[in-house]
Amino acid sequence: xxxxxxxxxxxxxxxxxxxxxxxxxxxxxxxxxxxxxxxxxxxxxxxxxxxxxxxxxxxxxxxxxxxxxxxxxxxxxxxxxxxxxxxxxxxxxxxxxxxxxxxxxxxxxxxxxxxxxxxxxxxxxxxxxxxxxxxxxxxxxxxxxxxxxxxxxxxxxxxxxxxxxxxxxxxxxxxxxxxxxxxxxxxxxxxxxxxxxxxxxxxxxxxxxxxxxxxxxxxxxxxxxxxxxxxxxxxxxxxxxxxxxxxxxxxxxxxxxxxxxxxxxxxxxxxxxxxxxxxxxxxxxxxxxxxxxxxxxxxxxxxxxxxxxxxxxxxxxxxxxxxx
Amino acid sequence: xxxxxxxxxxxxxxxxxxxxxxxxxxxxxxxxxxxxxxxxxxxxxxxxxxxxxxxxxxxxxxxxxxxxxxxxxxxxxxxxxxxxxxxxxxxxxxxxxxxxxxxxxxxxxxxxxxxxxxxxxxxxxxxxxxxxxxxxxxxxxxxxxxxxxxxxxxxxxxxxxxxxxxxxxxxxxxxxxxxxxxxxxxxxxxxxxxxxxxxxxxxxxxxxxxxxxxxxxxxxxxxxxxxxxxxxxxxxxxxxxxxxxxxxxxxxxxxxxxxxxxxxxxxxxxxxxxxx
Numbered sequence: 043x044x045x046x047x048x049x050x051x052x053x054x055x056x057x058x059x060x061x062x063x064x065x066x067x068x069x070x071x072x073x074x075x076x077x078x079x080x081x082x083x084x085x086x087x088x089x090x091x092x093x094x095x096x097x098x099x100x101x102x103x104x105x106x107x108x109x110x111x112x113x114x115x116x117x118x119x120x121x122x123x124x125x126x127x128x129x130x131x132x133x134x135x136x137x138x139x140x141x142x143x144x145x146x147x148x149x150x151x152x153x154x155x156x157x158x159x160x161x162x163x164x165x166x167x168x169x170x171x172x173x174x175x176x177x178x179x180x181x182x183x184x185x186x187x188x189x190x191x192x193x194x195x196x197x198x199x200x201x202x203x204x205x206x207x208x209x210x211x212x213x214x215x216x217x218x219x220x221x222x223x224x225x226x227x228x229x230x231x232x233x234x235x236x237x238x239x240x241x242x243x244x245x246x247x248x249x250x251x252x253x254x255x256x257x258x259x260x261x262x263x264x265x266x267x268x269x270x271x272x273x274x275x276x277x278x279x280x281x282x283x284x285x286x287x288x289x290x291x292x293x294x295x296x297x298x299x300x301x302x303x304x305x306x307x308x309x310x311x312x313x314x315x316x317x318x319x320x321x322x323x324x325x326x327x328x329x330x331x332x333x334x335x336x337x338x339x340x341x342x343x344x345x346x347x348x349x350x351x352x353x354x355x356x357x358x359x360x361x362x363x364x365x366x
Numbered sequence: 367x368x369x370x371x372x373x374x375x376x377x378x379x380x381x382x383x384x385x386x387x388x389x390x391x392x393x394x395x396x397x398x399x400x401x402x403x404x405x406x407x408x409x410x411x412x413x414x415x416x417x418x419x420x421x422x423x424x425x426x427x428x429x430x431x432x433x434x435x436x437x438x439x440x441x442x443x444x445x446x447x448x449x450x451x452x453x454x455x456x457x458x459x460x461x462x463x464x465x466x467x468x469x470x471x472x473x474x475x476x477x478x479x480x481x482x483x484x485x486x487x488x489x490x491x492x493x494x495x496x497x498x499x500x501x502x503x504x505x506x507x508x509x510x511x512x513x514x515x516x517x518x519x520x521x522x523x524x525x526x527x528x529x530x531x532x533x534x535x536x537x538x539x540x541x542x543x544x545x546x547x548x549x550x551x552x553x554x555x556x557x558x559x560x561x562x563x564x565x566x567x568x569x570x571x572x573x574x575x576x577x578x579x580x581x582x583x584x585x586x587x588x589x590x591x592x593x594x595x596x597x598x599x600x601x602x603x604x605x606x607x608x609x610x611x612x613x614x615x616x617x618x619x620x621x622x623x624x625x626x627x628x629x630x631x632x633x634x635x636x637x638x639x640x641x642x
Contacts, residue, residue, distance in 0.1 A: 081460035096490035184624035300483035341486035
């Protein structure tokens with residue numbers, strides 16, 4: 043959910059550029075006893091109660107028929123795996139899965155490519171320009187999603203939107219009164235641009251921070267040996283930044299796969315089926331068609347797909363956690 | 367020499383272009399917020415508010431429920447920040463300063479928890495809260511927000527605690543204070559800035575959240591500012607001026623806080639990479 047929130051920074055605070063010698067055992071570490079367990083207990087209780095239980099309940103729900111009648115009685119009707127067999131035999135469901143994956147692939151690659159390019163540009167700049175561009179990126183990063191959607195829908199407004207005017211002015215075509223959501227493809231282009239725009243600053247600043255850690259001697263040595271800038275990037279920079287790239291790519295996949303607010307709000311809370319991603323599909327099935335059991339089944343499939351992707355990320359983060 | 371200069375000019379030009387494209391939406395929001403209607407609804411865009419006015423802001427804050435929703439947002443955010451900070455401080459202490467059986471499992475837990483899409487959990491959380499008659503109450507939202515704020519607060523605070531030089535702890539132990547006492551006396555002041563930064567990040571997370579609040583709070587006077595802003599968008603034939611003013615107001619606290627702590631996080635990042 044924390045899609046692109048500034049807090050995401052916290053997720054990668056100590057991604058290391060260069061692996062170092064293993065740490066000496068921490069002699070002064072406090073002796074363990076009951077203390078650490080008492081310290082983590084409150085957090086565990088909260089996570090268990092507000093996250094563990096709903097997760098379990100969602101699993102349960104996905105095996106039930108839970109409609110309006112059941113909502114009033116607060117009790118579902120057990121139907122086994124029927125919800126799952128229903129969605130797995132539904133062509134539309136697979137369409138939605140495929141669409142979510144395709145969107146994720148497009149958004150993540152665009153984010154990574156542009157994010158890395160801008161980071162490489164930042165390295166080339168003088169101090170003043172670098173501060174200017176960084177400040178701009180930080181403003182974009184800080185913009186809340188709901189606010190960003192409001193601004194973007196104003197920019198693509200069919201009547202007075204600045205985008206239609208600009209494209210007409212540049213003779214790209216006649217965009218007077220052009221409705222960007224009239225065609226599915228251009229609608230998705232708008233959604234993707236919005237998501238990528240919001241995601242670039244985080245990626246850029248993380249990659250830039252990594253780039254500044256690349257030892258100058260290595261680059262100089264390679265230059266003296268006559269390596270081209272591209273070769274230096276490919277054979278020196280990328281291998282050194284690999285941990286950062288792994289974390290950024292897996293985080294981006296996780297965020298983009300579950301993207302919800304941007305689509306939901308751009309389409310005024312009534313996205314037509316061709317704009318359904320898995321999270322939108324699960325949501326509308328539950329809250330608009332009141333089929334909470336079926337919606338839970340869809341949501342659970344989404345969670346499982348995400349957990350597979352997360353595995354890479356979690357492994358990388360646990361390495362960092364272990365290193366201390 | 368001249369090729370070096372033209373290279374420089376090229377990169378500076380490129381940087382300006384990137385800057386313009388990235389920042390334009392933010393600029394457009396703020397400038398629209400200050401424009402009178404004649405400049406907003408112009409067939410050729412007016413690039414700068416030549417006749418700046420505050421009337422859009424007046425319209426926005428006089429729309430129904432603005433102040434109630436500001437208050438709700440503040441209540442929710444403050445409660446979430448306070449509670450998560452206390453819980454996270456304890457857990458981060460355990461992670462940063464103790465080796466214990468199950469430590470690794472706990473790390474996996476708090477990282478994995480952040481990967482679970484919150485909008486998948488809306489369904490069970492909504493049903494559980496409606497069973498407990500907690501739908502349409504701020505407390506339901508507060509508890510829900512705690513779960514997605516808590517894991518990352520633990521992780522960040524842990525990072526800040528690790529940044530405390532261990533020599534300091536050792537020195538104070540040599541001076542004869544008890545381990546735990548020394549620890550708290552030395553550690554607390556040192557991670558003060560970390561606590562501030564972490565709470566601001568928690569603040570931003572909770573302030574920005576939309577869909578949970580939209581589902582769990584039906585009553586317009588009980589909603590949060592993001593829901594208020596989104597309901598604004600929903601109207602057909604949108605009043606763009608007041609909407610942009612409302613958007614600016616919603617973004618303002620986040621941007622201020624974010625710019626304030628951003629340096630700290632950037633610093634934490636480099637420090638993490640250099641620390642041996």
